Amino acid sequence: MRVTGVLRILAVLFTLATTWLFVNTYFNRAGMKSVSLRSWLGGRVKPTKGHTVQHKCGNQRPCPANSFAFRITSGAANVVGPSMCFDNVKVLSSIKNNVGRGLNIALVNGSSGQLLKTAAFDMYSGDVQHLLDFLKAISAGTIVLVASYDDPASKLNDEARKLFAELGSSYAAKLAFRDNWVFLGGKGLKNKSPFEQHLKNDKETNKYDGWPELLEMEGCVPKKLE
Structure with a gap:
């Protein structure tokens, strides 16, 4: 077997293990019941001949039972939200007119999937205290979705960074200034979330x-199972 093949297998196994860890600890403090690995991975939906299956949120693969599909897209420069x-x-989208420069956040009920609140916090010229108050008020069992737009970090202080880390963020x-960041975590998460991407602002690669x-x-x- 070629080295590249081995590396691909290891990458898949790592992803499965990380996701399972997230499933097994997600909202543990709120009393989530365990979910079997088989039910989490689920079975693939076979498309009918001549018919393209449309998965939730336009995702490439269907989600198993007892899970929610999601898709998060960061802003593009300071032009597209x-x-x-x-x-x-x-x-959340520019069409819904509920996005803004900085950090865009959506809170969702972890059991029902119902949207609780959306907010945008200007991290270039805004007041970070508004973000701190928002993060501290998040209740246990809440799913937190975050997307950056333009500049997400100039006003981000250590306290805010710690609160995001407590939601499961690694990045x-x-x-930093003008980095791109997308993240999904949860209040009560004991381990790091596997759902996060970070891309640095670098003039050599921008x-x-x-x-x-x-x-x-x-x-x-x-x-989150009751």
Whole structure:
């Protein structure tokens, strides 16, 4: 077997293990029941001949039972705003007129999938205290979706970064000026979330003039079982 083949197998196994860890600990403090690995992975839906199956949020693969489909797209430079889809509902987008420069956040009920709140926080010239108050008020069992737009980090202080880390983020501590960031975590999560992408602002690799290319992330997040 070629080395590249071995590396691909290892990457798949690592992804499965990380996701299972997330499933097994997700909302543990809120009393989530265990979910079997088989039910989490689920079975693939076979498309009917001549018919293309449309999965929730336009994702490439269907989600198993007892999970929600999601897709998060960051902003593109300071021109195109971010968007979020959760359980086949567009919860945040420029068309809905609920996005803004900085950090865009959607809160979703972890059991029902119902949208609770959306907010945008200007991290270039805004007041970080508004973000701190928002994060501290998140209740246990809430799914948190985050997408950056333009500049997500100039006003981000250590306290805010710590609060994001407590939601499961691995990259909030190193988020910098004009970086791109998409993240899905949860209040009560004991381990790091596998649902996160971070791209640094680097003039050598930036796709746009002064900004990195946009990020897009899709996946399935388990429901919080009562």
